[in-house]
Amino acid sequence: MPVEDTLGQFIGQNIVLVFIAAFIILCIFLGVRIVPQSEKFVVERFGRLRAVLGPGINFIVPFLDRVRHRISILERQLPTAKQDAITADNVLVQVDTSVFYRIIEPEKTVYRIRDVDAAIATTVAGIVRSEIGAMELDDVQSNRNQLTTRIKQSVEAVVDDWGIEVTRAELLDVNLDQQTRNAMLQQLNAERARRAQVTEAEGTKRAVELNADAELYAAEQGAKARRVQADAEAYATSVVAQAIKENGIEAAQYQVALKQVEALVAVGKGAGKQTILLPTNVLDAFGDAFKLLKGRS
The missing domain is CATH 1.20.5 (Single alpha-helices involved in coiled-coils or other helix-helix interfaces)
Known part of the structure; x- marks a missing residue:
């Protein structure tokens, strides 16, 4: 066989081996997925959900399976939202809310909701208005922790279908308009004046009671003294009478x-x-x- 033919056959065989090796390397590269600890991968096959890859080394079928979504499972915070609400006693308040959540089921989040942050913000706004609308202003301000717990529970029940866990839902502040503040200030001043009058009246009443008790005590002591004096005089009279009787x-x-x-x-x-x-x-x-x-x- 001529040297040229042998050399050509050798080069052709090597090229095939190179292609096979490159194909194997490519299959390994496409079939092995290393998922970070803070993420989950959503894998599709021909446009359908195939699997959700957790942290670590995972294997998929090359050319058939594709990683469509890389979802962070870290806790997220929505921007602080300001919204108006009307209490049961028709007082307009502006509340500041903050929500923390994390994705625990990426397949639900990816295929059931488009904008997670906007959906949660809208849900929280509706629930806050509903909860505050069922309470009076004094209850909203005094039972803020209880109200926060109720809001969190209501939000959790709604977002459960989205594969989301609400870790915290906080009612940061309850603000009032200036007119309402002035009215509350007047009411507070009136309440303080009333309490001062009640305190003064109770002090006067107590002073009268103590004075009456003192007079009663003095009268009782005077009566006891007169009784002792009368007993002494009676005793002296009895002694004299006894002496007369005997002598x-x-x-x-x-x-x-x-x-x-x-x-x-x-x-x-x-x-x-x-x-x-x-x-x-x-x-x-x-x-x-x-x-x-x-x-x-």
């Missing part, structure tokens, strides 16, 4: 005579009273006292 009438006369003598002595000690005029019965009292003293000695 006779002479003991009583003796005590009376002594008191008369003591009184005269006190009068005689006064200045400028050297001469004292005594009635005759006083002398008789002296005599009786001396007789009694003599008799007792």
Whole structure:
């Protein structure tokens, strides 16, 4: 065989081998998919959903399967939305809402909804208006945590068909127009004035009650003192009566005579009273006292 034919046959065989090797490399390149941890791949075959590839190394059929969508499964935040709502007591409020979500079933998100962010924002706006419309303004401001929980639960029930998980739905702020603020300020000032009057009235009432209690206590103590004094006088009378009963009438006369003598002595000690005029019965009292003293000695 000529050298030229042998060389041509060798080159032709090598070209075929090169094509086969390139085809195998291309098949490996097209059939192996490495999915990052933060993503999921949606694979289609002839335009239909074939599989959802999770993080790691995955294999697909080259030339038949194609990765159509690469979906991030990281948590996302919608821009803070401002919207108007009317409460049950016809007060116009402007609320700020913020929603956090993540995609957990990409096949639903891809084939059931076109604009996920816009759909969630519209859903949240409708639910917020509905929930606030069923509450009065005072309840909206005082039960904000409860309202936030109800909004989150309602949003979760709606977006479940889209393969989305709402991680947080927060009611950031509730703003009022200036006219409503002025009216609430007037109401607040009136309430403060009313509370001040009530506090003052309660203080006056308490002072009167304490004063009455003090007077009652003083009266009770005075009555107790008079009762003790009366008991003491009664006791002294009973002692005198007992002494008279035991010693006779002479003991009583003796005590009376002594008191008369003591009184005269006190009068005689006064200045400028050297001469004292005594009635005759006083002398008789002296005599009786001396007789009694003599008799007792």
